Amino acid sequence: MASRSRVAKEEQSFVVRRSRIAGRGAFATRDIAKGDRIIEYVGERISHGVSDERYGDVDTDAHHTFLFNVNRSVVIDASFGGNDSRFINHSCNPNCESEIEKGRVYIDAIRNIRKGDELTYDYAYGRDGTETLEDETDIYVCRCGAKKCRGTILEPITKAERKKLEAKAKVRHHDKHAPSREPQRRTK
């Protein structure tokens, strides 16, 4: 187990090429066994504050998928000093997972993977409660193609939480399009 922590470059078990999921992706160059450590997710370690400064008010689209939220104080920005791990795409039905050990992040296989398969893990981006339904289908949309794709790379939420989100969306919609103070008629 101890020897799993480092993956030498020459042992890298995947190549990066165009992906149907998004942009570039990582594809296995040999069979990989369930449980194998594939690569460490590396890059510049920055605070959430710095991350927000860098990407907060840009159209996050181009950048956010190179950020890995390690914990409450550290984000890894793989745009700086990142390796090929940053090209591993998200899937709602992944064959890998991210594992955080002592503040370091590794990508491990959670299934047996065949040569040629695209490697994926569930980004499960943390929510802070400010996300809207539009964010799910706009900034954080998922097009992984899995049968049970949840439509977003944001972390899954419970049905109750989803209802709240939908209620919030209705209120916002009302604010935008019906600014009058007339009593509301329920349509459903």
Ligand SMILES: [Zn+2]
């Ligand atoms: Zn999906």
